[in-house]
Amino acid sequence: MGSHCDDSMVSSVKIPTIQFTKLFINGEFVDSISGKTFETIDPRTGDAIARIAEGDKEDIDLAVKAARGAFDHGPWPRFPGSERARIMMKFADLIDQNVEELAALDTIDAGKLFSMGKAVDIPQVAATLRYYAGAADKIHGDVLKMSREFHAYTLREPIGVVGHIIPWNYPSTLLFMKISPALAAGCTMVVKPAEQTPLSALYYAHLAKLAGIPNGVLNVVTGFGPTAGAAISTHMDVDAVSFTGSPEVGRKVMKAAAESNLKVVSLELGGKSPLIIFDDADIDVAAQLALTGILFNKGEICVASSRVYVQEGIYDEVVKKLVEKAKAWVVGDPFDPEVQQGPQVDKKQFERILSYIEHGKREGATLLTGGKPLGGKGYYIEPTIFTDFKEEMLIAKDEIFGPVMALAKFKKIEEAIERANKSRYGLAAGIVTKDLNVANTVSRSIHAGSIWINCYFAFDNDCPFGGYKMSGFGSDFGLDALYKYLHVKSVVTPIYNTPWL
Numbered sequence: 001m002g003s004h005c006d007d008s009m010v011s012s013v014k015i016p017t018i019q020f021t022k023l024f025i026n027g028e029f030v031d032s033i034s035g036k037t038f039e040t041i042d043p044r045t046g047d048a049i050a051r052i053a054e055g056d057k058e059d060i061d062l063a064v065k066a067a068r069g070a071f072d073h074g075p076w077p078r079f080p081g082s083e084r085a086r087i088m089m090k091f092a093d094l095i096d097q098n099v100e101e102l103a104a105l106d107t108i109d110a111g112k113l114f115s116m117g118k119a120v121d122i123p124q125v126a127a128t129l130r131y132y133a134g135a136a137d138k139i140h141g142d143v144l145k146m147s148r149e150f151h152a153y154t155l156r157e158p159i160g161v162v163g164h165i166i167p168w169n170y171p172s173t174l175l176f177m178k179i180s181p182a183l184a185a186g187c188t189m190v191v192k193p194a195e196q197t198p199l200s201a202l203y204y205a206h207l208a209k210l211a212g213i214p215n216g217v218l219n220v221v222t223g224f225g226p227t228a229g230a231a232i233s234t235h236m237d238v239d240a241v242s243f244t245g246s247p248e249v250g251r252k253v254m255k256a257a258a259e260s261n262l263k264v265v266s267l268e269l270g271g272k273s274p275l276i277i278f279d280d281a282d283i284d285v286a287a288q289l290a291l292t293g294i295l296f297n298k299g300e301i302c303v304a305s306s307r308v309y310v311q312e313g314i315y316d317e318v319v320k321k322l323v324e325k326a327k328a329w330v331v332g333d334p335f336d337p338e339v340q341q342g343p344q345v346d347k348k349q350f351e352r353i354l355s356y357i358e359h360g361k362r363e364g365a366t367l368l369t370g371g372k373p374l375g376g377k378g379y380y381i382e383p384t385i386f387t388d389f390k391e392e393m394l395i396a397k398d399e400i401f402g403p404v405m406a407l408a409k410f411k412k413i414e415e416a417i418e419r420a421n422k423s424r425y426g427l428a429a430g431i432v433t434k435d436l437n438v439a440n441t442v443s444r445s446i447h448a449g450s451i452w453i454n455c456y457f458a459f460d461n462d463c464p465f466g467g468y469k470m471s472g473f474g475s476d477f478g479l480d481a482l483y484k485y486l487h488v489k490s491v492v493t494p495i496y497n498t499p500w501l
Helices: 057-073 082-096 100-108 114-138 173-185 198-209 223-232 247-259 282-299 315-328 348-363 411-421 436-444 478-483
Strands: 003-005 023-025 028-030 037-042 047-053 148-158 162-164 186-191 217-222 242-246 262-269 276-279 309-312 328-331 366-370 384-389 404-410 428-432 450-455 486-492
Touching: 023 057, 023 198, 028 198, 037 100, 047 198, 047 242, 047 366, 047 428, 057 186, 057 217, 057 223, 082 100, 082 173, 082 198, 100 198, 114 173, 114 478, 148 262, 162 173, 162 223, 162 247, 162 315, 173 186, 173 198, 173 328, 173 478, 186 223, 198 217, 198 384, 198 478, 223 247, 247 262, 276 411, 282 309, 282 315, 282 404, 282 428, 282 486, 309 315, 309 436, 315 366, 315 384, 348 366, 384 411, 411 450, 428 436
Parallel strands: 003 328, 162 186, 162 242, 186 217, 242 262, 276 309, 276 428, 309 404, 384 404, 428 450
Antiparallel strands: 023 028, 023 217, 037 047, 148 486, 366 384
């Protein structure tokens, strides 16, 4: 079992006052039309933090109307890219100035480690804004060499009103992964944060207004997927929708987009990512990568290395190291700087993970360590490792989104590749080896959008991120993310009496 840190060890941390609980539409915080609200819950305790305005179709209609007006008649898409960049840079500066409060909001709302949020997540949000701000004044088309008597060039124009539907596991990171390139492109947007984690999105809306983002450009409607989320997907005046979440909901988003106005769709739908460790790997390094790969952010990360394949020559040693490290892993209050794993996001996810653990035991996998809840209050789960699994088992097929590793032995490289690819997902994979030939062979054989060699979670603003198969399509990060919010228009004029083409 993982080590549990008692709450009494936590030093005094200032929990922020919840300032923003209403919808943010057309530059103002407003109540939902229905007047309904819902509770957002602190996963450390299961207690309510605040009541949040519950938006639905009518509120989405208002937000889309504001975004459409801002796009069709407002200054944002018509600003020079340098002016959009200036405002985005100011937005980033304001985020830096409020890093502790933003990190604390994600801690009480999502159970994320406060130290990680303060040092990594929130500063990275500001860095993502700055990255795309740097691209805002470099959006241009090409002059084309036509085969006949024509002069032609292309324009890159903002796609229009974008709907962003954000998951709960990285409330800040995934929000800015989507809105930053869309803002740089000159789009306007409606954001629906996850109902489990609405607090930071509303705070960011406040900072956006302070930064000078014009009214209607960024709208935030808190609410539930079947109402507010569905209204975005079906809306006839939304030009594109970007969704991160489950394949089941992704299908609904895509169907709704097709049956409404055939809006552009980008989907990131999770994964069941393999980590393959070869005999020549450093055992300590490999074990740490494998454990961090599944326990980071309490396993609530789409690229978690939930399937680990270890070559038979070092299998027993790696297993021993993994179990030792898992038992020493510190689970507890995410405000405690000594804690490595906080609570799962909510009761539903907590119970879902425990259900998968029971499935694993019933299906015949061997439970090496963990598998039980920790503490009497809150949604804490022990780091859990199974071995002797088959790819047909639920713990190997489904994205559990929790601290649950499935561990297996392999003999030859061909077996590892075959088993790694035996998944409906294809988001990411890891390879641990000192042999460059092996790394090259495996990286080109795995059906996944990101391959990490002797590292894991190697994200960067410059590096496109997206999936194969049921992990979705369309890239986030990199300039690829910017281009998905831009139309390409060809402009052609005839050339008369030209002496040459």
